[in-house]
Amino acid sequence: MEKVFIFDTTLRDGEQSPGVSLNVKEKVAIAKQLARLGVDCIEAGFPFASPGDFEAVKAVAQSVEGPVIAGLARTNEADIERAWEALKYAQKPRIHTFIATSEIHMKYKLKKTPDEVLQEAVRAVKLAKSFTPDVEFSAEDAFRSDVKFLCEIFAAVIEAGATTINIPDTVGYATPWEFGAFIKAIKEGVPNIDRAVISVHCHNDLGLAVANSLAAVENGARQVEVTVNGIGERAGNASLEELVMALYTRRNYFQKNTNINTVEIYRTSKLVSNLTGMVIQPNKAVVGKNAFVHESGIHQDGVLKERQTYEIMNPAMIGITGNNLYLGKHSGRHAFKMHLKSLGYEVEGEALTKAFARFKELCDNKKVVTDEDLIALVDTETFKGPEVYQFSHIQISSGTNISSTATVGVIVDGQLKEKAAVAKGPVEASYQAINSIVEEDFVLKDYAIKSVTAGEDAQGEVVVQVIYNGRVFTGRGISVDIIEASARAYLNAINKALNMTKRTETIEKVEGM
Ligand code: KIV
Ligand code: ZN
DSSP states (O other), rough: OOOOOOEOOOTTTTSTTTTTOHHHHHHHHHHHHHHHHHHSSEEEEETTTOOOHHHHHHHHHHHHSSSSSEEESSSSSSHHHHHHHTTSSSSHHHEEEEEEHHHIIIIIIIIIOOHHHHHHHHHHHHHHHHHOOEEEEEEEEEGOOOOHHHHHHHHHHHTTTTEEEEEEESSSSSHHHHHHHHHHHHOOOOOOOTSSSEEEBBBOTOHHHHHHHHHHTTOOEEEEEEGGGGSSSSTTTBBBHHHHHHHHHHHHHHHHHOOOOGGGHHHHHHHHHHOOOOOOOTTTTTTTTTTOOSSHHHHHHHHHHGGTTSSSGHHHHGTTOBBBOOTTTTTHHHHHHHHHHHOOOOHHHHHHHHHHHHHHHHHHHOOOBHOOOOOHHHHHHHHHOOOSSEEEEEEOOOOOTOOOOEEEEEEEEEEEEEEEEEEESHHHHHHHHHHHHSSSEEEEEEEEEEEESSSTOOOOEEEEEEEEEEEEEEEEEEESHHHHHHHHHHHHHHHEEEEEEEEOOOOOOOOOO
């Protein structure tokens, strides 16, 4: 079977999801997990966009082995040079340069003629090629571009050294039949196409990103650009897990394979959801919590008699084992560390101490600690950036028809600060108490709560979005006490916001994104 390359852009296009801001540690953790998953290429970021993005791409390039590491760059010299500065540490670096090719983008956004765009694309590819042999060129908004012009520009960039040509449906407008025919036309219309890999990059505005990508594969595409859980701009990108499992489950039909180690899918999906704060809808294909749950009696009966009556995939294939953790409150630090290792976490030093302390607290409050609990806890504790404000304790008085009072203790510079506030509900009171400790303007934009597992003593997981200096930051907190989880989530978002600002991140308004 021919191979389809999986190009993961969770850390670049995925991170462009509203409210998602990952720190360097989190990005490296996701990149390492993507390498374990077996993706062929990791697009680690857009180095010119901000110092934070630059640092993240550089850190991934320095520490992740196996996949190609790509960085995005517009076609100007400064972008490409900056991308190379970050990527040069990678074993296998790729510069991914792009320019828009649709009439609407060229005329209104770029204010350039098609000929100017073509010349600029060729210049960019030549410059990128002077740094690395692996150069990808994307024609932004390709699907709404004139196919004849696209063939011309692709032929020219391949001549200039591009080794991958990427065909994005940037606004998610295509249908599978049209997109398949479009890829076929490009394959047939570019005379030197045999010197480059055809790639596609589909957005999900009409819910067709995976279907369009599959249609492209049927018509000659050999690289697909995807994100874990399908996160990304607006309605997101083609979802990695759906695309890979479609190719695998229907391999007799597609006759293609990938390098993906499917048993790492579930773990990767959880990690990305936990670190981005983007909750997975329960009915999400492949990784949603209901994806393998049979509710109706007829279905349950069928599955008990023969699994394949209603199941086309085995959950174990994507790494859902249903195993419970057999550690308890008497387990030692070493056993804890080794169990984390079996779940794919290498946790050491202070991070291990913190995670172990929270695990012990959890054992005191919950009868059965599952792997789900542990993963949620470790994802929350391990990848935190520096904590300007560290949660210490919370006390609440609340009830029906009375105001709520919250007293919150926070450690700042090694000193305990405590404040109390009164409000209509306990979450509001605790956030007001935190605001009076922090003395800065944070505005709560969104709040969501869910349980990590089933059961009355389950941990609550709270995800909040706060606005600070006009930007949205996501925070996450877990605890068996949901008001404590709420306070932890709020402080997590505040710390993220302050860390970003400290790095004097002047996220540029990047033209063309
Ligand atoms: O959607 C898009 O067109 C992109 C390109 C930059 C590849 O993300
Ligand atoms: Zn995109």
